Amino acid sequence: MQDFTYSSYFLFQIFSTVVPVILKGLTYDEKRGACSVGSNVRDSACYVCWAFARAYDPLELRPFVKQIASALVIAAVFDRDINCRRAASAAFQENVGRQGTFPHGIDILTAADYFAVGNIANCFLNISVYIAGFPEYNQPMIDHLVNMKINHWDGVIRELSTKALHNLTPRAPEYMTNEVLPKLLPLTVGTDLHTRHGTILACAEITHALSKLAEENKRSITSYLDEKILEGLKQIHLELSRRQLYRGLGGELMRPADGWQWLINDSLQSLHLVSSNARQQIKESAVSALAALCNEYYCTGEEGANPAQQDELVKQYISGLQSHEEMIRCGFSLALGALPRLLLKGKFQEVLEGLKRVTSVSPETVSFAESRRDGLKAIAKVCLTVGVKGEGSPTEYVCKNNIAQIYNMLLNGLNDYTTDSRGDVGAWVREAAMTSLKEVTLLLTQTEPELIDTDVTKQIMCCVAQQSAEKIDRFRAHAGSVFLTLLYFDNPPVPHIPHREELERIFPRSEAITFNWNAESQAFPRITQLLGLASYRYHVLTGLTVSVGGLTESTVRYSSQSMFDYLKSIQNDMDAMNNFCETLLQVFEDNLLNDRVSVPLLKMLDQILANGCFDIFVAEENHPFPMKLLKLCKEESRKSKDVQKLRSSIAVFCGLIQFPGDMRKQVLFQLFLLLCHPFPVIRKTTASQVYEMLITYSEVAEPDVIEEVMTILSDTNWDADLPFLRKQRNYICDLMKVPKPQLVTKQDVTMWGLFNPYIGTSCITKYNRLYLWESPAVPANAGESAALKIS
Template identity: 75%
Template sequence: VVPVMLKALTYDEKRGACSVGSNVRDAACYVCWAFARAYEPAELIPFINHISSALVIAAVFDRDVNCRRAASAAFQENVGRQGTFPHGIDILTAADYFAVGNRVNCYLTISVYIAGFPEYTKPMIDHLVNMKINHWDSVIRELATKALHNITPQAPEYMANVVLPRLLPLSVGSDLHIRHGAILACAEITHALCKLAQENNRSVTYYFSEKSLEGLKQIHQELSSRQLYRGLGGELMRPAVCTLIEKLSLSKMPFRGDPIIGGWQWLINDSLRQLTLVSSAARQRIKESAVSALAALCNEFYINEEGEADPALQDELVTQYVSELQNSEEMIRCGFSRALGALPRFLLKGRLQQVLEGLKKVTVISPEDVSFAEARRDALIAIAKVCQTVGVKGDGSQQEYVCRENVDQIYATLLTGVTDYTTDSRGDVGGWVREAAMSSLMEVTLLLVQKEAELIHANICKQIMCWLAQQSAEKIDKFRAHAGSVFLTLLHFDHPPVPHIPHREELERIFPRAEKETLNWNAASEAFPRITQLLGLPAYQYHVLLGLSVSVGGLTETTLRYSAQSLFDYMKKIQSDPSALEGFCETLLKVFEDNLRNDRVSVPLLTMLDQMLANGCFDMFTEQE
């Protein structure tokens, strides 16, 4: 019975779009549970190691939560009744019924603890290599390779001499899923082995044979020559090989000056150029993995002993990437914007102005690229990343640092992003741009505050806080929450405080420090009673009213109810103060005048006005007459 049951514990077969096998694995766990009750400990001793390993593997690595829990329960029963399972109590404590509920935790944390016991190390590694890196579900394949990375320190020799040589042929095999899993596994294991060698003060290649190093190099060339980067398979191959490039670069492999570096650079550039041709589901993953690979590749292989870049290479790379920013395809602009944001400092040195100008052009809305919201979003994110990379030096050169000459231009670009209200068939796509602009404004401001706060001018700080207050009063929960969180981060930042925030004391009274984490900006019932209090502060009145008019005159029932109620409460409070009421009305008229031709504001504003008149907010003026 035991051999059949061990086979059933890992039975998983794909039929069409789904898999069958979870009920078989569940039943096999039940059989193991029955074993514990049916046999005397002495009878099971010859099979103990096989059964315990199989149950541990099912409890930690099964795809289905029910099977993991069933295996954990069966293991517990065996430990309790048989008493012969190796390290039973320790494993039970780590992998109990509740702990195995979270799959990521099982793969990345619990598995490492259990692999620390020598009886389980090799069976777990073998199971991952034989059954999981070729699994039909890509999420499981990726988790399995990360688990191999984490388990490598427990058996480095076995990984280097047995597992890696077995994976290298699979990484250029014919089956797409096996190839994908094997490439990622090679990347993760190599990185783990190199880290281990460095920690023990050995050379990076200590664990690798010449054949293994050559095999790792050959993967890209082999896939490229067989044209496996094309079509649907390419959507898995590109991010996988980009991950391989990233991990080999982080491992500090001795490939400097090798022709393979050119091949890797070609793949990264080509993946960013082909973003328009891949499915929308795979785009983000390919873009992120290519950008991560680029950053690691540049940091390792493009810097010379003096910490400088080769001028010809720098010129070619930066000029090529900046020219792609004006491509007529939105996705290509996105990819190369993020790529410029990922470049290390030595490649941006002397080229900062060129890069910032290029990214600034992407953020400008022109008639032919109105709907390129994603490109504008990625360019704004990249600007903040570039600023963080080059650092701040007030009297430095504008080709090398964020300094007096370019800080206003950077802020101007980021502030235009907060005013992006583009809509198309997908809805309020400008929201993505506004969200990125708010994050970037926060990152750049905090960077300047910590380095040279005097570069932040009072009018810039006022603009930032007013725009954030406006966004915090608007109708879409997600963007309101983001704006509110950024607003409070800047207000309560202490190392040192952000200078020139208008009405700081009143703001700290409205938004106490203690509530920074607990205030739920997503809930209209919590956000609007706070944000309407800003109407009493002259600097914020115009922008908060502009944001509120869109919420009060909007269509969403909860937003409308709480925003209107908060506004009416504020109006009641100022009924006895003619000058405050007059100031409010003047601001209201100014908002209307400024947005006469803008339906996004003027239509809800009239709806809001209708509600205010019906509510008697302006009765004081009629009584006077």
């Protein structure tokens, strides 16, 4: 007995020395440069705790159980590193299983097991609240957040910690009021940026939680916060402003933490001063604070408070929409969208006019995609705020006198395809336009659906369908979601949706929620079925064009295969094929020289022709469809220096050779012109593709002629000088019985033009040389053609 007592005393002394070191190791975190070096120490400390459970008797560890248990729980829930959280959870589990003395061990393990602690947000915001329900762990967890996490160098950890304090406040409101807030308030205006930022956010979150708690218990906030605390909270903003702590490095951290009118306006005007990563958070924080401020201070009863101040605020925001700074336009657009109805009363039309200028594209603002996006968002928000009254005044309501203007602004946003160094920034605008169209349309549907015009509904559904057929997965998914929401809205149904029954067959209601628009393999087979619906055909084909002719392999594969399947399904239906071809020609004609659509369209035509989708027209000579297609391809490639476009044009010309009649000579003429193009890469591409074309379509000439032409194409060095290549090209023309392009003098062309003024030939003179482009009516020997600049 004496030996046991002596041994226990000896171990107690050792543990008294070792345990504090281990507990310190469980929270050790030190930043060196851009990295933390504490994770290995914390992981090792967890291992030591795990080893304690296996090496010592429960009686020997009993005096230290409470400390170790709290430290392991804190590490399992609040550690920044996932490996350390899981190591702490494993150590806690080992101690619960072998020691049996950890308070509420089984319950905590159930909530904070190895897999549950993998998600850091879940740990901070959910698991911590459950564990804090046990008194043994409540205050240690709060103290750890206050002492070590809200001043952490990682901004994400700081923000999660303050949100955790918000969630933990109902568990210990008195402790928060009496201990935590008095400790935090002096730190809100301290010198350390991270501490200042974290403590201000923590004060805000705790105060917010206490106010909600007071509201739930039907008590005043003063029952939780005394006058000294309230005064300290009020002084935070004034003191930060006095010390100019909103300026300079770190200003973007301080702005989201408070919300007076000056600060809101200053933040909305200073977004260009902060990093792009912080910009969105600041905008959201400022707009949220503005809404709360307006509801609290500007709206007192029905009449409101200080009308002059209200008018001045709205005018300030409207005038800011004309700023030359894009970020000021963004901030003030969102600010107008956040204003309460009382401040918009009598000014709705004026606000719409201001937002119209923001959402319009002009040469000066073509790059302002973010401001157009936020302007479109604001249009929907102000519409939702003021409400609908068909016979009401356009200065106060959405009504019959301004609904057309609202829809025009939103629909115009769907045509924004602006690109810059960041890529397709117009996609942000189109996404916002679709969301706003949905919100405004559902608002009208639920209030006064008679204000929705039949043509407007058709435009909305067709334009959204076009977006659902395009190439960017995220925006295609958003468009699909909007499309199905409008289709299946039942409270009441959206009026005038074209082909509603067919749409419900293609997209069954049972799949409306689960349908994965992000997956090309699921989306495109359904989207292409819309080609069979007259109202949707043009827009869906326009959207599919940029997908089928795009660059992403999976998108091209599934979209093209879906289109081929559709075209194969209508091979025996001449009316359906004619409708498709007429629409295809219309899309081509409407987007002539618009490279965003025309270049993918040429690539799509190459694939369609190569897959024999137009075989139905091969039996008829000089069919008008391939003739018109040839004409448009010539127009598109004329004068072009875009190698990608020229290569795609060559492929289409080669595909058009399959159609019999006089157009074969025209196709060959275009291809032989390109054999002497100024760009060697185009000459070589043409020679290679014509060679392959002659193998595939051997019926275009006699076998011995084709063999000789193919020999010339393969043996000629198409990097050689143009005079030599013209001789080779002209010999090929003679063999194939195609008119040879001829160099002409300036005098010849001038006289020819005088005698033929109606032809419309285009010619220019540069460096004392003549450059002539062929028109379809120009004789074949009048000069070189569209893609070939005479050298």
